[in-house]
Amino acid sequence: MAEAHQAVAFQFTVTPEGIDLQLSHEALKQIYLSGLHSWKKKFIRFKNGIITGVYPASPSSWLIVVVGVMSTMYAKIDPSLGIIAKINRTLDTTGYMSSQTKNVVSGVLFSTGLWVALIATMRYSLKVLLSYHGWMFAEHGKMSRATKIWMGMVKIFSGRKPMLYSFQTSLPRLPVPAVNDTVNRYLESVRPLMKEEEFKRMTVLARDFAVSLGPRLQWYLKLKSWWATNYVSDWWEEYIYLRGRGPLMVNSNYYAMVSLDRCHVRVQQVACLPHRNGVFMGLRATWIRLLGSTIPLCSAQWERMFNTSRIPGEETDTIQHLKDSKHIVVYHRGRYFKVWLYHDGRLLKPREIEQQIQRILDDPSQPQPGEAKLAALTAGDRVPWARCRQAYFGRGKNKQSLDAVEKAAFFVTLDETEQGYRKEDPDTSMDSYAKSLLHGRCFDRWFDKSFTFIVFKNGKMGMNAEHSWADAPIIGHLWEYVMATDSFQLGYAEDGHCKGDTNSSIPYPTRLQWDIPEECQEVIETSLNSANLLANDVDFHSFPFDNFGKGLIKKCRTSPDAFVQLALQLAHYKDMGKFCLTYEASMTRLFREGRTETVRSCTTESCSFVLAMVDPAQTVEQRLRLFKIACEKHQHLYRLAMTGSGIDRHLFCLYVVSKYLGVDSPFLKEVLSEPWRLSTSQTPQQQVELFDLERNPEYVSSGGGFGPVADDGYGVSYILVGENLINFHISSKFSCPETDSHRFGKHLRQAMKDIVALFGLKSNFKK
Structure with missing residues (x-):
């Protein structure tokens, strides 16, 4: 076979005159080129490591600092406030350098130290700036003077030509929320899903945890957050993914x-x-x-x-x-x-x-x-x-x-x-x-x-x-x-x-x-x-919703994601006749080694809106008011999740610590065992500059999907494409008699239309 011949680098035969060695020049050439390619990649990695290692400065800036310091020295000006003279005296004890050489070496050493100090200062300043997330909670469309100043400072300290890993050391660490804050947000999230007696029991468990075991577990978690780059990601990868059998x-x-x-x-x-x-x-x-x-x-x-x-x-x-x-x-x-x-x-x-x-x-x-x-x-x-x-x-x-x-x-x-x-x-x-x-x-x-x-x-x-x-x-x-x-x-x-x-x-x-x-x-x-x-057993329903998209949703002056999430709540209630614990994935990549956090989309506010939509006695004005409140609540929860103040990753890590310590927490055990019967995720469009969807509609992405998280629940993925299209992917299991992906899809289509109808806006209704 051809590949077998190509794989032989040389051949030899034994003759009466000795060994006849026949080298394959083509094979040796490929070996040489392969090695050359490997060394080129090593050099590129080494070069990129230096560039990202000194970011937000550049290697050439070192030369600028050296030239600047040496110039001031020759002008009889001491920019080091005596540090160069001390370096010079230290070098004088060696006795191997001339006076001029010692001056040059002293200047270069001070310049290098100054350059490293400037890099550390810029990097720390950028980390402090990126730790500020107040801009995310500002009203949409309005920008305060403080936010404008903050944006300008970020641009100044960010450098001009960042590479993929340039900002890694400048990103802030994921903060550990206070136990009381997490417990209170958890109770708020499950309030609409529990009966009165059940909620009272859970409240007692949660309050007891917050004052007894919680602070002890939190101390270990704080210690990890100071030592490790991210207090969540390694445990999340190991226990949620790699240990699954x-x-x-x-x-x-x-x-x-x-x-x-x-x-x-x-x-x-x-x-x-x-x-x-x-x-x-x-x-x-x-x-x-x-x-x-x-x-x-x-x-x-x-x-x-x-x-x-x-x-x-x-x-x-x-x-x-x-x-x-x-x-x-x-x-x-x-x-x-x-x-x-x-x-x-x-x-x-x-x-x-x-x-x-x-x-x-x-x-x-x-x-x-x-x-x-x-x-x-x-x-x-x-x-x-x-x-x-x-x-x-x-x-x-x-x-x-x-x-x-x-x-x-x-x-x-x-x-x-x-x-x-x-x-x-x-x-x-x-x-x-x-x-x-x-x-x-x-x-x-x-x-x-x-x-x-x-x-x-x-x-x-x-x-x-x-x-x-x-x-x-x-x-x-x-x-x-x-x-x-x-x-x-x-x-x-x-x-x-x-x-x-x-x-x-x-x-x-x-x-x-x-x-x-x-x-x-x-x-x-x-x-x-x-x-x-x-x-x-997987019941899958994937469909394009082209009645309207985020273009029309924006005319409702609301977040497209919040709009879809409320439509999902309305569709689920019509499908199952009840509310359920809802998972929406958000990112935490504003922090170093951040992955995801959970937005608990089923809230008291969203439930009030859904109940108003199915109550014929409610007026359009009342429904619109409740819709606005529910959307604002959802956006607030999403921002909290993105800025490190979510609920579920903190509770998960507290649970891991409790297992390492060998202590049981009835509160954490119940929280971690609650099923996500509605698991949702939005697929974001990240490189819109690559596509002109008006001129090339055939390049519209269909997004992607995943299987159901719970045996008796739904998995829903969606992508908002351009201005007039939303693609949905719905999964469930045939073995569950209560779920039906196509039935849920019909309820979702109708829920989207019902909500947009509240605003008196007409959808496309194109096929």
């Missing part, structure tokens, strides 16, 4: 869709993916634009986007991350192929990758025994997978092939089904599309990889992402970039192929080899059966 598929992993109408031929669509991701690895900064200013967000989650895999363990999983990976693994018709992304020391061009993908599609070989359904191990329970991995994948060809998968930059599945939005059958097609991205056939996605690109036979695309290493906005950022650069920058030739030429010198993709014994195949089948039961 159930399947990742449906329960943890989530998906992202491409636009509804956009479609290319599969082989060309796949070809651009690795190239776009290779370019994306060089993305330099991530920001959030608020108040017309630029506020830095924590970039820590970006570090593990590529070259990352979750490794199963019997008690807890681990995250394996490599600094670099030069290949991807492609799954097609039950076979695994290793595809190199670099050749001649450079990233392959899209046309060259298209050539490699076509070679895989043309390969007539059949799967080896146990190979086709191997990935079902990643879809089932973690303990059988961990034991199986240790027993059968620790040596030989199985270890080599598994290493290729787990150490790949990312995973690609060439799905043999056709998916996507069909106008003649929108509901069934979208539901099937969503379920395929969420779980597929349970053995054709590697659920342990940081993300898997899925490309269907008709050219539609999607992504399945593992959750432990990062949250959805990080993958969303990548997905937006991939979609935007596909046609706007890379483009396709008139014949439909990727632009550029093929390259016959590139080695063929390498077919991964497996030797899977029957005992292991039995475990694979067991994992597949349990995964199929889970997948078949």
